[in-house]
Amino acid sequence: MQKKVLIVGGGIVGCITAMLLHKQGYQVTIVERNKIASQTSGESSWAGAGILFPLLPWNYLVAVNQLTMQGAQLYQEICAILLEETGIDAELTQSGMLILPPYASEKADDWCQQYQLPSQKVSHHFEPRLTQCEGESLWLPTVYQVRPPNLMLALRAWLEKNQVQLLEHTELKPLTRNDPLSTWQTTAGEHLSADIFIVTSGAWSFELLKETTSQLNIKPMRGQILLYKPEKNLDHIVYKDGFYMVPRRDGYLLAGSTLEDVGFDARTSEAVRDELKTKAEAILPDLKGLPIIKHWSGLRPGTPDNLPTIGPHLTIQNLYLNTGHFRYGLTMAPSSAQQLLQSLPA
Numbered sequence: 001m002q003k004k005v006l007i008v009g010g011g012i013v014g015c016i017t018a019m020l021l022h023k024q025g026y027q028v029t030i031v032e033r034n035k036i037a038s039q040t041s042g043e044s045s046w047a048g049a050g051i052l053f054p055l056l057p058w059n060y061l062v063a064v065n066q067l068t069m070q071g072a073q074l075y076q077e078i079c080a081i082l083l084e085e086t087g088i089d090a091e092l093t094q095s096g097m098l099i100l101p102p103y104a105s106e107k108a109d110d111w112c113q114q115y116q117l118p119s120q121k122v123s124h125h126f127e128p129r130l131t132q133c134e135g136e137s138l139w140l141p142t143v144y145q146v147r148p149p150n151l152m153l154a155l156r157a158w159l160e161k162n163q164v165q166l167l168e169h170t171e172l173k174p175l176t177r178n179d180p181l182s183t184w185q186t187t188a189g190e191h192l193s194a195d196i197f198i199v200t201s202g203a204w205s206f207e208l209l210k211e212t213t214s215q216l217n218i219k220p221m222r223g224q225i226l227l228y229k230p231e232k233n234l235d236h237i238v239y240k241d242g243f244y245m246v247p248r249r250d251g252y253l254l255a256g257s258t259l260e261d262v263g264f265d266a267r268t269s270e271a272v273r274d275e276l277k278t279k280a281e282a283i284l285p286d287l288k289g290l291p292i293i294k295h296w297s298g299l300r301p302g303t304p305d306n307l308p309t310i311g312p313h314l315t316i317q318n319l320y321l322n323t324g325h326f327r328y329g330l331t332m333a334p335s336s337a338q339q340l341l342q343s344l345p346a
């Protein structure tokens with residue numbers, strides 16, 4: 001008989017976990033308190049920039065690099081399936097990334113060699129419209145991006161088409177006891193049953209489970225992004241000192257982001273708008289005088305060392321966790337879902 005799985009949270013991690021589990025023959029339901037592929041109360045997946053590469057990988061543990069590298073590779077197949085079966089293009093694009101100085105040149109060279117990532121030192125002539133790039137920049141031609149709102153819409157459409165049940169506008173209550181789970185109660189008082197439960201609730205995962213485990217160390221970390229439409233867009237992702245610009249295919253340009261420890265406050269702020277605008281204009285003076293078309297924020301599931309928790313809950317036997325992907329959940333979601341799948345009972 002098919003095992004019933006209930007996934008709590010319909011962000012990128014929940015949706016890709018659902019896709020993989022469905023393909024493995026599980027009967028899957030996603031419970032999402034808002035609407036999947038929307039931006040209502042700070043959901044991170046819609047808000048992300050969609051760079052499929054860490055900033056910067058030589059600053060992270062091997063486990064983070066493995067999850068991001070494998071995740072980025074798996075998007076080739078996932079995006080092809082989504083395009084073919086839903087007609088929605090997640091815009092997987094090999095934009096490459098240009099890292100402007102200063103950066104740890106030796107560490108970067110060693111890392112690129114170790115992971116066999118093509119790289120090249122380039123001068124100011126590589127992108128003459130940029131300023132603030134005195135000295136050598138590092139060009140990584142094989143870095144990809146996706147467009148998160150499109151990716152989420154495509155996943156939602158695929159899940160619907162494949163009869164994965166989407167229980168939207170349904171919120172689950174925090175667990176209060178360590179007993180085995182046969183049902184999980186919604187805030188409306190309904191009891192939802194399953195054989196296996198998986199928490200993919202991003203920044204909200206800690207609140208859901210804090211009475212039952214000390215396994216999770218997750219807190220919301222806000223990030224804000226500005227949207228421009230320059231007359232001539234950049235050809236590739238540009239990174240400098242924690243700040244990046246990401247060009248989309250249709251001429252839009254994202255400029256971000258921030259790392260703000262402000263709890264569950266998902267508002268944008270004037271101060272950050274000014275700060276991001278100043279940084280963007282300093283690197284690409286063409287942006288001066290252009291309107292900011294949009295300004296948004298998201299709450300990342302922040303974790304120490306950027307390491308997610310993937311696998312069984314330590315005491316509740318049929319409860320699993322796939323959460324805490326912090327800055328790279330979009331990149332890690334496919335590999336993280338695969339890892340979770342391996343920990344489930346056959």
Ligand SMILES: Cc1cc2nc3c(=O)[nH]c(=O)nc-3n(C[C@H](O)[C@H](O)[C@H](O)COP(=O)(O)OP(=O)(O)OC[C@H]3O[C@@H](n4cnc5c(N)ncnc54)[C@H](O)[C@@H]3O)c2cc1C
Pocket residue numbers: 008009010011012013014031032033034042043044045046047048049050051052053170171172173200201202203204205208222223224225256257258297298299300301323324325326327328329330331332
């Ligand atoms: C500004 C910004 C830029 C970023 N850029 C990148 C990038 O370039 N590359 C990259 O890889 N990552 C990036 N990230 C990080 C990435 O977006 C996150 O790591 C990832 O989206 C986390 O996915 P998630 O599914 O765990 O969380 P979310 O997308 O937040 O999804 C969790 C879902 O759970 C739901 N939920 C919560 N509680 C309950 C409940 N009780 N009942 C039912 N549903 C519930 C929420 O409504 C939400 O939809 C960025 C993030 C931000 C904010």
